[in-house]
Amino acid sequence: MPADQPLVLGFETSCDETGIGLVRGQTLLSDALATSMAEHERFGGVVPEIASRAHLEAMVPTVHRAFAEAGVQASDVDAIAVTSGPGLTGALLVGVAAAKAYALALDVPLYGVNHLAAHVAVDELEHGRLAEPTIAMLVSGGHSSLLLVPDLTQDVQPLGQTIDDAAGEAFDKVARVLGLPFPGGPPIDRAARDGDPASIPFPRGLTGPRDAPYDFSFSGLKTAVARWVEARERAGEPVPVADVAAAFQEAVVDVLTAKAVRACRDNGVDHLVIGGGVAANSRLRALAAERCAAAGIVLRTPSPRLCTDNGAMVAALGSRLVEAGIAPSAADLGADSALPIDVVSR
Amino acid sequence: MLVLALDTATPTLVVGLARWTDGGPAEVLAERAVASGNRHAELLAPTVRAVLAAGGAAMADLGAVVTGLGPGPYTGLRVGVVTAAALADARGIPVVGVCSLDAIGDGARTVATDARRKEVYWARYGADGARVAGPAVDRPADLTPTPPVVGDAAFAERLGVAVTAAEVTAAGLLRAAAPQLADPSSVAALVPLYLRRPDAVPPPQRKSVTQP
Numbered sequence: 065m066p067a068d069q070p071l072v073l074g075f076e077t078s079c080d081e082t083g084i085g086l087v088r089g090q091t092l093l094s095d096a097l098a099t100s101m102a103e104h105e106r107f108g109g110v111v112p113e114i115a116s117r118a119h120l121e122a123m124v125p126t127v128h129r130a131f132a133e134a135g136v137q138a139s140d141v142d143a144i145a146v147t148s149g150p151g152l153t154g155a156l157l158v159g160v161a162a163a164k165a166y167a168l169a170l171d172v173p174l175y176g177v178n179h180l181a182a183h184v185a186v187d188e189l190e191h192g193r194l195a196e197p198t199i200a201m202l203v204s205g206g207h208s209s210l211l212l213v214p215d216l217t218q219d220v221q222p223l224g225q226t227i228d229d230a231a232g233e234a235f236d237k238v239a240r241v242l243g244l245p246f247p248g249g250p251p252i253d254r255a256a257r258d259g260d261p262a263s264i265p266f267p268r269g270l271t272g273p274r275d276a277p278y279d280f281s282f283s284g285l286k287t288a289v290a291r292w293v294e295a296r297e298r299a300g301e302p303v304p305v306a307d308v309a310a311a312f313q314e315a316v317v318d319v320l321t322a323k324a325v326r327a328c329r330d331n332g333v334d335h336l337v338i339g340g341g342v343a344a345n346s347r348l349r350a351l352a353a354e355r356c357a358a359a360g361i362v363l364r365t366p367s368p369r370l371c372t373d374n375g376a377m378v379a380a381l382g383s384r385l386v387e388a389g390i391a392p393s394a395a396d397l398g399a400d401s402a403l404p405i406d407v408v409s410r
Numbered sequence: 411m412l413v414l415a416l417d418t419a420t421p422t423l424v425v426g427l428a429r430w431t432d433g434g435p436a437e438v439l440a441e442r443a444v445a446s447g448n449r450h451a452e453l454l455a456p457t458v459r460a461v462l463a464a465g466g467a468a469m470a471d472l473g474a475v476v477t478g479l480g481p482g483p484y485t486g487l488r489v490g491v492v493t494a495a496a497l498a499d500a501r502g503i504p505v506v507g508v509c510s511l512d513a514i515g516d517g518a519r520t521v522a523t524d525a526r527r528k529e530v531y532w533a534r535y536g537a538d539g540a541r542v543a544g545p546a547v548d549r550p551a552d553l554t555p556t557p558p559v560v561g562d563a564a565f566a567e568r569l570g571v572a573v574t575a576a577e578v579t580a581a582g583l584l585r586a587a588a589p590q591l592a593d594p595s596s597v598a599a600l601v602p603l604y605l606r607r608p609d610a611v612p613p614p615q616r617k618s619v620t621q622p
């Protein structure tokens with residue numbers, strides 16, 4: 065680890081995870097995380113005010129853990145990066161205010177960055193420099209996007225996104241229908257292993273010839289699953305949870321991987337990065353690998369731990385911005401819950 | 411000891427730099443009050459920088475940070491609390507939290523500020539300036555505040571009493587923090603005075619999609 069590369073501290077508070085990460089260059093030093101997920105469980109979704117309170121409580125202790133794990137001190141930090149958006153406003157503001165204060169107190173530059181671009185950047189910590197251009201697909205409880213990335217530091221172009229539910233939201237809602245816990249991704253992934261993905265022909269949203277080629281829709285699928293389960297219940301028949309989970313999951317990952325491969329082909333790009341919490345799904349990873357191999361596309365997927373929200377991804381993007389000589393954020397940086405994807409830093 | 415004091419519990423963000431000595435009144439060297447509304451996160455750090463510059467001090471000169479803990483609208487309130495916590499942590503100095511209402515006005519008074527949702531945050535103080543009731547949050551119609559009342563003058567009509575406009579001041583924050591500054595072992599954890607539980611209700615039983 066060359067000590068001449070900048071040490072970057074990253075802050076992520078866009079949803080329910082308080083993530084603080086440290087990277088030097090593209091080397092991951094630490095990734096401390098506190099989550100308020102358990103407090104949201106009984107509400108079946110993230111409650112913004114609960115998340116914001118938890119971020120404040122966790123902030124300083126999580127920063128301390130990040131420094132302790134990395135074996136460095138605050139005074140060693142060369143630059144700070146923070147998720148400025150998109151995300152929950154109240155949650156984002158805790159991270160932005162904290163990052164601004166550390167930057168002020170340590171007298172280092174601050175970069176307000178885009179959460180989605182950070183999901184792409186994190187892969188560099190495990191697999192080295194991205195080939196540019198690359199196609200990126202980001203799928204989580206809060207976002208589902210296909211991006212063309214000619215230059216991760218300043219040129220990220222949206223190709224498509226969900227027109228209703230995020231992919232992860234569909235997992236949460238279907239889990240609820242099946243009586244599985246929140247968040248729904250991991251339990252559906254587990255249940256689906258014992259099920260037959262071809263047992264129920266659930267619809268593939270937005271895959272018609274006249275549909276937007278890179279947009280997603282998961283609302284119809286979610287409703288179809290609920291209807292199917294209710295019909296069974298009304299008929300007094302048992303619900304085959306494993307089969308429903310497998311068939312639902314297959315419908316989601318079929319559409320995601322088909323559109324991602326098509327985006328690569330249409331744009332003449334032979335590299336695909338998948339990130340976001342849903343990228344931890346084992347069937348998505350397997351099918352993406354299969355289809356990319358068949359299409360001659362190099363697939364890069366961060367380990368599941370780095371797919372979900374964390375501070376290291378923000379530090380990773382910050383590190384790239386420092387290296388590229390991008391100007392730091394202005395002193396009046398704030399949070400933007402709807403920060404457009406083509407704004408990498410601001 | 412130089413102390414940085416800040417508060418974001420009301421629409422006016424307040425930052426002050428003071429020289430504090432145990433037993434004496436704090437000497438405020440520089441102070442800014444910015445009517446920043448809901449832009450506390452944007453404007454707080456630049457205001458801290460400006461106040462330090464105006465007071466001729468650097469971050470490294472600070473011996474402690476004081477912050478208002480509210481009560482106040484949560485989103486803005488947290489900006490000040492987390493900023494104070496982070497500044498103090500980065501410099502390795504203590505951070506002291508005080509009730510923001512304690513820093514508004516002085517002497518015997520009732521302090522009332524805007525709690526939104528047609529409610530007020532309030533507290534009452536005795537002749538020696540010590541808080542004798544509150545902080546609490548209530549509807550103005552349910553209160554019979556003891557005059558004089560200071561704080562958000564917009565509530566005069568609803569409270570049925572004259573309200574003298576007054577805001578958080580650096581001197582008020584320092585006064586409220588004096589006991590903790592004098593005895594650092596007494597410094598309590600930095601927990602905002604939310605006074606309300608988060609608005610969140612568990613979802614009802616699963617709704618049918620096929621039957622209304």
Ligand SMILES: [Zn+2]
Nearest residue numbers: 179204340373
């Ligand atoms: Zn995310």
